Amino acid sequence: MSDYDVIVVGSGPGGYVCAIRCAQLGLKTACIEGKDTLGGTCLNIGCIPSKALLHASELFEESNHNFSKLGIETGKMNVNWSKMLEYKNDIVNQNTKGIEFLFKKNKIDLINGWASIKEPGLLIVNNQKFKSKSIIIATGSEPSQLKGIKVDEKTIVSSTGALSLTKIPKKLIIVGAGVIGLELGSVYSRLGTDVTVLEYLEEITPGLDKETAKMFRRILSKQGIKFILGAGVQATKKLGDRLIVEYSLRNDKKREELDTDIILVATGRKPFTDGLNLKKVGIELNQFGQILTDENLKTNIDGIYAIGDVTSGPMLAHKAEDEGIALAEMLAGQSGHVNYDIIPSVIYTSPEVASVGKTEEQLKKENKSYNVGKFSFMGNGRAKACLSADGYAKILSDKTTDRILGGHIIGPSAGDLIHEICVAMEFGASAEDLARTCHAHPTFSEAVREAALACGDGAIHS
Amino acid sequence: MTEIRVPTLGESVTEATVATWFKKPGDSVAIDEMLCELETDKVTVEVPSTVSGVLSEIVAHEGETVGLDAILGIISEGDIQPTENNNNDQKISSISNDKIQISNDTKDFENAPSAKKLMNENKINEKNVVGTGRDGRVMKEDVLAVLNSESSTNRSENQLTDQIQEDEVDTSKHQERIKMSRLRMTIAKRLKEAQNTAAMLTTYNEVDMSSVMKIRSKFKEVFEKKHNVKLGFMSFFVKACCHALNEVPEVNAQIDEDHLVFNRFVNMGVAVGTPTGLVVPVIKNADKMSFAEVEKSISNLGKKARDGKLSMDDMKGGTFTISNGGVYGSLMSSPILNYPQSGILGMHKIQERPIAIDGNVVIKPMMYLALSYDHRIVDGKGAVTFLVRVKEMLEDPHRLLMDV
Numbered sequence: 001m002s003d004y005d006v007i008v009v010g011s012g013p014g015g016y017v018c019a020i021r022c023a024q025l026g027l028k029t030a031c032i033e034g035k036d037t038l039g040g041t042c043l044n045i046g047c048i049p050s051k052a053l054l055h056a057s058e059l060f061e062e063s064n065h066n067f068s069k070l071g072i073e074t075g076k077m078n079v080n081w082s083k084m085l086e087y088k089n090d091i092v093n094q095n096t097k098g099i100e101f102l103f104k105k106n107k108i109d110l111i112n113g114w115a116s117i118k119e120p121g122l123l124i125v126n127n128q129k130f131k132s133k134s135i136i137i138a139t140g141s142e143p144s145q146l147k148g149i150k151v152d153e154k155t156i157v158s159s160t161g162a163l164s165l166t167k168i169p170k171k172l173i174i175v176g177a178g179v180i181g182l183e184l185g186s187v188y189s190r191l192g193t194d195v196t197v198l199e200y201l202e203e204i205t206p207g208l209d210k211e212t213a214k215m216f217r218r219i220l221s222k223q224g225i226k227f228i229l230g231a232g233v234q235a236t237k238k239l240g241d242r243l244i245v246e247y248s249l250r251n252d253k254k255r256e257e258l259d260t261d262i263i264l265v266a267t268g269r270k271p272f273t274d275g276l277n278l279k280k281v282g283i284e285l286n287q288f289g290q291i292l293t294d295e296n297l298k299t300n301i302d303g304i305y306a307i308g309d310v311t312s313g314p315m316l317a318h319k320a321e322d323e324g325i326a327l328a329e330m331l332a333g334q335s336g337h338v339n340y341d342i343i344p345s346v347i348y349t350s351p352e353v354a355s356v357g358k359t360e361e362q363l364k365k366e367n368k369s370y371n372v373g374k375f376s377f378m379g380n381g382r383a384k385a386c387l388s389a390d391g392y393a394k395i396l397s398d399k400t401t402d403r404i405l406g407g408h409i410i411g412p413s414a415g416d417l418i419h420e421i422c423v424a425m426e427f428g429a430s431a432e433d434l435a436r437t438c439h440a441h442p443t444f445s446e447a448v449r450e451a452a453l454a455c456g457d458g459a460i461h462s
Numbered sequence: 463m464t465e466i467r468v469p470t471l472g473e474s475v476t477e478a479t480v481a482t483w484f485k486k487p488g489d490s491v492a493i494d495e496m497l498c499e500l501e502t503d504k505v506t507v508e509v510p511s512t513v514s515g516v517l518s519e520i521v522a523h524e525g526e527t528v529g530l531d532a533i534l535g536i537i538s539e540g541d542i543q544p545t546e547n548n549n550n551d552q553k554i555s556s557i558s559n560d561k562i563q564i565s566n567d568t569k570d571f572e573n574a575p576s577a578k579k580l581m582n583e584n585k586i587n588e589k590n591v592v593g594t595g596r597d598g599r600v601m602k603e604d605v606l607a608v609l610n611s612e613s614s615t616n617r618s619e620n621q622l623t624d625q626i627q628e629d630e631v632d633t634s635k636h637q638e639r640i641k642m643s644r645l646r647m648t649i650a651k652r653l654k655e656a657q658n659t660a661a662m663l664t665t666y667n668e669v670d671m672s673s674v675m676k677i678r679s680k681f682k683e684v685f686e687k688k689h690n691v692k693l694g695f696m697s698f699f700v701k702a703c704c705h706a707l708n709e710v711p712e713v714n715a716q717i718d719e720d721h722l723v724f725n726r727f728v729n730m731g732v733a734v735g736t737p738t739g740l741v742v743p744v745i746k747n748a749d750k751m752s753f754a755e756v757e758k759s760i761s762n763l764g765k766k767a768r769d770g771k772l773s774m775d776d777m778k779g780g781t782f783t784i785s786n787g788g789v790y791g792s793l794m795s796s797p798i799l800n801y802p803q804s805g806i807l808g809m810h811k812i813q814e815r816p817i818a819i820d821g822n823v824v825i826k827p828m829m830y831l832a833l834s835y836d837h838r839i840v841d842g843k844g845a846v847t848f849l850v851r852v853k854e855m856l857e858d859p860h861r862l863l864m865d866v
Contacts, residue, residue, distance in 0.1 A: 337579065339575070403571065426574075427571060428572035
């Protein structure tokens with residue numbers, strides 16, 4: 001039985017970052033993980049493996065479609081799927097091992113097993129008691145199920161199974177046009193799969209700036225992904241070798257059927273709190289099963305905290321990380337803070353889609369008058385040279401004060417470009433501030449600056 | 463809607479502090495009516511309205527630092543609000559409260575995240591930190607500067623007992639913390655700069671004021687009648703100094719890096735106390751002026767100084783300064799140089815004292831004189847000679863006429 005200052009339950013990006021920061025700030029820290037490897041969903045079956053497959057498939061796509069334009073003649077390119085999976089697994093391994101190293105370096109005790117909270121200050125793992133002044137629940141989330149569809153991770157898969165299919169399917173139906181569905185859809189579409197996305201709502205990527213979502217859908221369609229919007233999936237059935245998805249359109253109740261090899265259910269994720277014994281301890285959840293926390297990330301029970309996907313807010317690794325750091329600082333007596341208004345979100349397709357702050361729809365709803373500064377990558381020399389001139393950078397700024405309220409980028413490296421807008425927003429900068437900042441030429445980032453210029457006297461190259 | 467912006471403040475002045483708003487949000491204003499007053503390093507500037515209308519919003523509040531062209535407030539044109547005669551006070555205050563709330567929100571930027579964290583942890587109010595970031599954002603270094611100044615005071619307090627520390631906490635309740643005005647900060651900076659740079663030294667002498675007083679009372683009325691200005695003591699001192707400076711030019715010189723710059727003219731700075739602090743307007747080419755011209759010039763600049771209407775030009779280019787502590791009753795003091803000038807004459811109170819003349823004790827109206835000088839330029843001999851010359855000319859003003 002050991003006494004700790006902090007025990008973090010879960011070693012995902014929220015948990016491991018929190019544990020490291022706690023240790024760095026001088027707290028005696030342990031982290032409990034039930035799985036064999038550290039890193040949680042993000043590193044094992046989420047962000048990292050999907051980015052590995054996105055990278056590999058994007059290069060394959062590039063070599064097939066753009067190399068000849070660039071004067072590179074390679075002949076027909078082939079995919080060695082098992083090799084590609086091997087590369088992906090290797091990347092995952094390197095990353096999870098990296099966290100083990102960081103734990104050792106920071107003298108964090110790793111407790112292997114599934115945790116149950118007995119009472120504030122006391123955890124049970126493998127029938128062993130662990131005492132800690134503070135308990136941090138960072139158990140993350142798991143794919144949510146859809147009524148009428150049973151995921152077997154073989155032919156009907158969640159994102160987890162989709163990252164390790166035994167072969168590249170001929171046909172893939174994706175239920176849900178969210179970030180996960182579109183990223184994995186892109187992977188297989190590039191590798192030659194016939195991909196159809198069924199989305200219940202009338203537009204893909206709900207919550208994204210509408211204009212951006214629409215443009216995104218057009219670009220993906222051009223790449224060969226089919227979309228059926230307003231489609232409610234009713235059931236799946238197997239007829240011999242055939243796998244069939246039944247759906248009906250919202251505006252006409254007629255049932256439709258689609259044949260497929262694989263169905264990917266990507267309709268969202270839900271908090272994972274199994275076995276934590278939350279009910280007995282009396283920890284309050286909201287209607288979505290998320291743990292309720294106050295502004296200090298504390299649950300309704302003193303000494304028990306929660307961060308990341310298991311709480312409310314966007315289910316993003318970086319949100320969890322920031323909460324982990326803020327909480328560690330608070331527990332160490334510092335002032336920790338997460339600015340929930342400025343959390344970027346990125347879709348790692350090609351082109352990437354990134355956004356931060358308010359969408360036009362939100363601003364309209366808030367009755368705020370705003371300027372729109374938009375600049376197409378068509379006018380960006382670097383993007384043209386890279387044959388990736390699809391998309392635009394868009395900045396929304398307050399009509400009177402010019403303060404940046406939101407940024408939406410669809411285009412090359414959008415996920416990296418968004419951050420200068422984030423930094424500017426942290427300082428409450430005006431679009432002009434950003435426009436007055438020198439940007440190197442030729443870079444993609446010039447498009448962001450031009451968008452900022454377009455909020456004022458106008459972009460130069462449009 | 464018209465934005466009222468910070469006007470051009472003068473050469474090399476890039477920021478100002480909002481001193482006073484003459485209008486409240488909701489007040490109607492006429493074109494050219496004064497809206498607010500800005501304080502810069504040197505002068506206060508009144509900002510007039512460029513349109514007539516209603517002051518709908520104050521963007522830069524009193525005490526805030528504003529840069530050139532920053533928005534001070536917003537005037538909505540035309541619709542001057544009907545003001546009912548029977549408006550009770552409560553109604554007015556509730557309206558202005560609302561407006562003030564709105565205008566508070568218009569500081570539309572954030573302080574640095576790192577600065578916010580530091581201020582939180584150390585319970586520092588943003589108002590007590592001077593933001594040096596763009597638009598006055600508080601940066602981490604700004605908070606650290608406040609913390610450093612606090613910790614240096616704490617260090618000495620550490621040695622005190624807990625009881626005394628408790629008392630200290632108590633006294634803080636009886637203290638008032640007021641942000642330094644721009645003028646006060648400039649005074650502080652300039653004085654310290656002088657002390658840190660010059661090799662400052664003071665020489666003293668005393669002067670029998672009988673002759674000056676006699677001439678003054680003799681010509682007082684006729685002088686005022688002819689020149690429409692009173693004959694004061696200052697013109698005697700200014701003229702005496704001009705002659706002495708001519709004789710000892712290094713007191714009228716300054717150092718510019720590795721050069722000595724001798725001024726062949728005298729721009730005489732005259733320190734004037736104002737309600738907000740000390741300012742030093744300059745009488746240009748005082749050496750070429752008559753007594754009457756000097757007096758007029760002093761009277762003119764003094765009035766401007768008290769009204770806070772001195773312009774940058776009025777204060778630029780001084781080569782020597784006279785400071786009169788006597789008006790406050792000072793008997794003896796060592797003035798600090800008005801850097802980069804290398805000499806400053808301190809005048810003091812005229813007091814009847816017994817002195818020995820030709821072996822007899824007589825009572826004379828005496829004044830101590832002090833000359834602080836930059837020993838890097840001025841040698842002891844020069845400084846003493848200068849002061850003796852001033853003394854001689856004041857004790858026998860005929861010398862002024864003869865230039866001897």
